Every structure is written in C-alpha cells, then in structure tokens.
Amino acid sequence: MTTLESSAAPSAAAMTAASASAREGAARRFPKFLRPSRWAPIVVMVVVLAVLWQLVAEAMPYLLPPLDAVGKALASNPLYYLENAWITLQEALIGLAIAFVCSSVLAVAVSEVPVIRRAVMPVAVVLNVTPLVAIAPALVVAFGFGPEPKLIVTALICFFPILINLTVGLRSVPTPVLQLYRTVHASRAELLWHVRAPSALPYLFAALKIVFPLSIVGAVVAEMFAPGAADGLGTAISLASSNNQLAVVYTSIFILALMGASLLAIVTAVERRVLHWHETHRSESE
Amino acid sequence: MAANTAIRIAEARKVYGSGSSAMVALHDVDLEIPTGRFVSIIGPSGCGKSTLLRLIADLETPDAGSVEVLGGSAADACDGKHVGFVPQSPALLPWLNVLHNVTLPHKVNRGASRKRRAGAADARPMPDMEQLLRAVGLDDAMHKLPSELSGGMQQRVAIVRAMGLQPDVLLMDEPFSALDEFTREALQEQLLDLWDDTTATVVFVTHSVSEAVRLSDQVVVMAPRPGRIIDVIDVDLPRPRRWDRFTSDAFHHYENLIRECLQSAWHSPDLPSAA
Numbered sequence: 001m002t003t004l005e006s007s008a009a010p011s012a013a014a015m016t017a018a019s020a021s022a023r024e025g026a027a028r029r030f031p032k033f034l035r036p037s038r039w040a041p042i043v044v045m046v047v048v049l050a051v052l053w054q055l056v057a058e059a060m061p062y063l064l065p066p067l068d069a070v071g072k073a074l075a076s077n078p079l080y081y082l083e084n085a086w087i088t089l090q091e092a093l094i095g096l097a098i099a100f101v102c103s104s105v106l107a108v109a110v111s112e113v114p115v116i117r118r119a120v121m122p123v124a125v126v127l128n129v130t131p132l133v134a135i136a137p138a139l140v141v142a143f144g145f146g147p148e149p150k151l152i153v154t155a156l157i158c159f160f161p162i163l164i165n166l167t168v169g170l171r172s173v174p175t176p177v178l179q180l181y182r183t184v185h186a187s188r189a190e191l192l193w194h195v196r197a198p199s200a201l202p203y204l205f206a207a208l209k210i211v212f213p214l215s216i217v218g219a220v221v222a223e224m225f226a227p228g229a230a231d232g233l234g235t236a237i238s239l240a241s242s243n244n245q246l247a248v249v250y251t252s253i254f255i256l257a258l259m260g261a262s263l264l265a266i267v268t269a270v271e272r273r274v275l276h277w278h279e280t281h282r283s284e285s286e
Numbered sequence: 287m288a289a290n291t292a293i294r295i296a297e298a299r300k301v302y303g304s305g306s307s308a309m310v311a312l313h314d315v316d317l318e319i320p321t322g323r324f325v326s327i328i329g330p331s332g333c334g335k336s337t338l339l340r341l342i343a344d345l346e347t348p349d350a351g352s353v354e355v356l357g358g359s360a361a362d363a364c365d366g367k368h369v370g371f372v373p374q375s376p377a378l379l380p381w382l383n384v385l386h387n388v389t390l391p392h393k394v395n396r397g398a399s400r401k402r403r404a405g406a407a408d409a410r411p412m413p414d415m416e417q418l419l420r421a422v423g424l425d426d427a428m429h430k431l432p433s434e435l436s437g438g439m440q441q442r443v444a445i446v447r448a449m450g451l452q453p454d455v456l457l458m459d460e461p462f463s464a465l466d467e468f469t470r471e472a473l474q475e476q477l478l479d480l481w482d483d484t485t486a487t488v489v490f491v492t493h494s495v496s497e498a499v500r501l502s503d504q505v506v507v508m509a510p511r512p513g514r515i516i517d518v519i520d521v522d523l524p525r526p527r528r529w530d531r532f533t534s535d536a537f538h539h540y541e542n543l544i545r546e547c548l549q550s551a552w553h554s555p556d557l558p559s560a561a
C-alpha cells in the first residue's frame with residue numbers, strides 16, 4: 001500500500017488503488033466527523049445560502065436585512081436576545097412537559113382499555129392534523145397576556161403527536177412475546193413496565209423529535225398574539241416588525257432556529273444512548 | 287388419577303368466527319398425556335396444532351369440552367408458573383441481554399415463584415440461569431443482545447428461558463422450524479439432554495416426521511377441516527437416542543407409519559364441519 005502511494009504508477013487502476021488507500025489512511029487518522037467528506041458538503045451549502053441571502057438583501061432591502069446588520073443587531077444588545085430566548089425556552093419546555101405527562105397517562109389508558117381507545121383515538125387523529133396554533137388568539141382573549149395561553153398552546157400542539165406515537169408503541173409488542181408472558185400470568189402492570197413501555201421507547205423518541213422543535217413554534221406563535229405586555233422572542237419579533245426593524249426580526253428568528261436545532265440535537269443524542277439496542281442504531285456504518 | 291396424567295383434554299372444540307365464515311379449528315379433540323412424556327403433535331398446516339397448544343397454555347378457552355392441566359384448570363397451572371412456553375419465534379426482548387431475557391419470567395408473577403419454592407411437595411431452588419445457559423453453549427453470548435445472536439442461538443435462549451421456570455409442562459410450537467438442518471439436530475440433542483434432567487411433560491408441535499420420531503414417546507397425528515386427532519402412535523425406541531440410531535430399521539418403521547397416517551388423512555373425505 002505504501003509503495004503504491006509513493007511510486008506514482010501511471011496506470012488508472014493503480015491510481016484508484018492509491019487514492020483509495022489514501023482515503024483509508026485518512027479515515028484512520030481522523031475521527032469520522034473531522035473527515036472532509038463529512039463537513040465539506042454542509043460548509044459549501046451554508047456558504048452558498050449566505051451568498052444568495054446577501055444578493056437578495058442587496059436587491060430587495062425591504063425583504064431581507066444584510067447579514068452584517070443581523071450580526072450588528074446581535075452584538076449591540078446580546079442580553080436582550082438572551083433574556084427573551086430564555087423566556088421562550090421556558091414556556092416551550094414547561095408546555096411540553098405538561099403535554100408529556102398528560103399524554104403519557106392517557107396513552108396508557110388508551111392502550112389498556114379498548115373502550116377508551118375506541119372513544120379517544122379517532123378524535124386524537126383528527127386533532128393531530130388540525131393546526132392547533134390557530135387557537136392562540138382566542139386563548140389570549142380568554143386568558144390575557146400572562147404565561148397561561150403560551151403554555152396551553154404549546155401543550156396542545158405537543159399533546160397529540162406524543163399520544164398517538166405512544167399508543168401505537170405500547171401496542172407494538174409482538175403476539176408471541178405477549179403470549180409468552182401471559183403463560184406465566186404476568187400482571188398487566190408487570191407487562192406494561194417490563195415489556196410494553198420499553199417497546200414504546202422508539203415511538204416515543206420519534207414523537208419527541210417532532211414535538212421538541214414544535215414546542216418552540218407553539219410558544220412563539222402564542223407570544224406574537226400577546227405583544228407588549230409580555231416578553232419572549234415572539235413578542236420581540238412582532239414588536240420589531242411593527243417598527244420596521246428587519247435586522248431584529250431576523251436575529252430573533254436565527255436564535256429560534258438555533259434553539260430548535262439544539263433541542264433536536266439533544267433529543268437525538270439521548271435517543272442514541274437509550275435506544276442503542278434498537279435496529280436503527282445497531283449498524284452505525286454511515 | 288391426576289397424579290399420572292399431566293394433561294387431559296376431553297371433547298374440546300374451538301371455532302373461530304361465526305355464521306358462514308365460522309372455522310372449526312378443533313373438532314371433538316380427546317387427548318390424555320401421562321406425566322413425564324414427550325409428546326409430539328404433527329399434521330398439515332392449519333389443522334389446529336397451535337390452537338391445541340394455546341388451549342393448554344390458557345391462551346384460549348375451548349368453546350366446548352374441557353382442558354385439565356396438572357389436575358386443575360389450565361389457568362391455575364399457568365398461575366403457578368407450572369407451564370413453560372416456547373413459541374415459534376424466539377420472542378426475545380431486544381433491549382435485554384440474554385441473561386436478563388431468560389430471568390425476566392422469574393421477576394413477574396413473583397407470588398407464584400414464592401409459593402412454589404415454599405410448597406413442600408415440589409420445593410426446588412431457583413435454577414442457576416447462567417449455568418443453564420452454559421449447558422447449551424451460550425457462555426460467550428450471556429451478555430449480548432439478541433440481535434447479536436444467530437437464529438439458532440436465539441432459539442436456544444428461548445428454550446433456556448422456558449426451562450428456567452422448571453415447568454411441569456413444557457409447550458413448544460415448532461421451535462426449530464426456522465433453523466437449518468445441522469442447527470436443528472444439534473438443538474434437538476440439547477433439548478433432550480435438558481429434558482433428561484427434568485420430569486417435565488413436553489408437548490412439541492412439529493412439521494417434521496423425523497423430528498417427531500426422534501424426540502417423542504408418542505406422536506399425535508392431526509388432520510384438517512375440521513381439525514381433529516386421527517391417530518396416536520407410540521414410539522417405542524430406547525433412550526438416550528443418539529444420532530446413529532436414526533438410520534435403524536425401527537426408526538424408519540415409525541417414520542413410515544406416521545407418513546402413511548398423514549397420507550390417509552389427506553385423502554380421506556372431509557368431515558362435515560357442522561356438528
């Protein structure tokens with residue numbers, strides 16, 4: 001291999017062999033994510049997007065602010081964004097926690113009791129595809145400018161994806177497994193704890209990957225309908241857009257995107273650890 | 287009388303569906319299995335072998351007739367953890383390693399385990415599961431996940447899981463049907479070795495005539511439409527049964543007997559399914 005690499009053999013076959021062995025060498029020297037084949041595509045993509053952005057911003061300044069303006073807005077008052085981001089994050093996570101507890105309890109009831117399942121699931125499926133953020137203005141009217149409408153909207157839109165996934169997951173146990181534990185008369189609680197709940201974990205994580213970013217959407221939309229009286233990045237966006245501060249709007253949006261992506265990354269990392277046994281994580285070749 | 291009859295099935299009948307789509311899975315099935323016997327059930331697909339096994343395992347209740355296990359109801363036998371079950375697929379939990387998979391049945395329905403160990407009549411210490419796993423050659427696999435095992439190894443885990451309960455009745459539904467011939471023969475031998483150390487009554491569903499003769503004291507032959515027992519053949523071959531015996535004339539005699547029986551069932555006119 002090394003001889004092939006050093007002696008510049010002229011044949012095409014030798015060339016490919018040499019480059020292949022060079023690639024293997026690189027693979028051994030660097031951890032996976034440091035390999036150019038890993039990071040180069042996304043870096044190129046980001047650069048292309050940034051250039052396009054600048055072109056659009058120069059041609060249509062009323063549509064997009066230049067990127068340097070966004071940077072300046074952030075640098076001039078970082079604490080403002082940090083405080084508002086923290087408030088939005090809190091609303092999102094508390095709303096999500098409420099949704100998680102309620103939907104878990106209901107999912108167990110639905111998966112254990114057929115009558116409840118037949119009553120609840122059709123409604124849940126319809127509500128899951130209903131854009132529930134649309135009730136945000138009505139909730140603001142009902143509950144005022146406090147945190148309540150934000151928590152309710154967030155909890156509502158996170159509730160149904162978790163409920164539906166968990167219910168399917170709790171019922172995903174193969175028949176032979178259920179039969180086996182029935183022949184030793186395992187109680188329903190034992191079956192739930194030892195068999196059904198772990199079987200539902202992959203489904204739960206699929207739901208969490210949807211609802212963590214979604215919780216931020218819920219909180220922001222609710223904030224937008226109650227501007228002025230409360231804080232949060234949603235409020236910041238609606239204030240800034242009514243004052244024509246395009247840079248502030250987009251700075252806030254960038255931060256929201258970053259928050260959503262970070263939450264998703266955290267969920268994915270936790271999933272990788274918890275579901276190491278699951279087939280989707282068994283072969284990490286790519 | 288119950289002392290030496292482990293399983294007694296009388297005029298058991300099972301119908302799936304109703305009206306015109308009714309399917310008679312079992313039609314007036316009578317079967318008595320003495321304690322400690324190894325009994326195979328053989329028959330073409332759809333003749334109700336699994337259904338019969340599910341009746342004994344209390345996974346279904348008969349529409350008519352009775353099923354008695356260990357002198358009581360099937361439910362009582364299961365409640366006391368006297369019944370071991372090996373399904374056709376290994377049914378291992380993918381998030382538990384092999385050792386945890388085989389010990390989980392001990393952790394559920396603990397009342398039954400305690401009662402059994404306290405009861406004077408059949409007081410036995412809980413078996414050493416690690417030793418049992420070693421006995422079937424799973425030393426290295428003990429802490430592996432099921433997905434890291436071959437199909438044959440997974441099926442061995444399933445057998446150890448059932449054996450670990452020290453069941454009085456062991457029910458097996460085509461446990462080896464998905465395995466290649468070599469693995470199958472190795473596992474048959476291991477199963478017989480494990481069984482030799484117990485007093486368990488085994489009911490073993492199979493599609494293979496030679497497997498039935500090789501393993502069993504008794505072969506129950508079933509026929510479909512409606513599912514029924516057409517013959518019970520005693521296999522009078524000495525134990526332990528080593529592979530060199532399987533070329534003997536006596537072995538072939540029993541194989542032919544069962545094949546003839548299955549053939550005649552296939553060609554006999556269907557019984558009227560309405561009774």
Ligand SMILES: Nc1ncnc2c1ncn2[C@@H]1O[C@H](COP(=O)(O)OP(=O)(O)OP(=O)(O)O)[C@@H](O)[C@H]1O
Pocket residue numbers: 302303309310311330331332333334335336337338513
């Ligand atoms: N849960 C069920 N619902 C409806 N019909 C069933 C059910 N289980 C079995 N049957 C029917 O009962 C009949 C007997 O089924 P069973 O599974 O006992 O057959 P089998 O002898 O085990 O077949 P195989 O060798 O293919 O496993 C089949 O015709 C099947 O279609």
Ligand SMILES: [Mg+2]
Pocket residue numbers: 335336337459
């Ligand atoms: Mg079957």
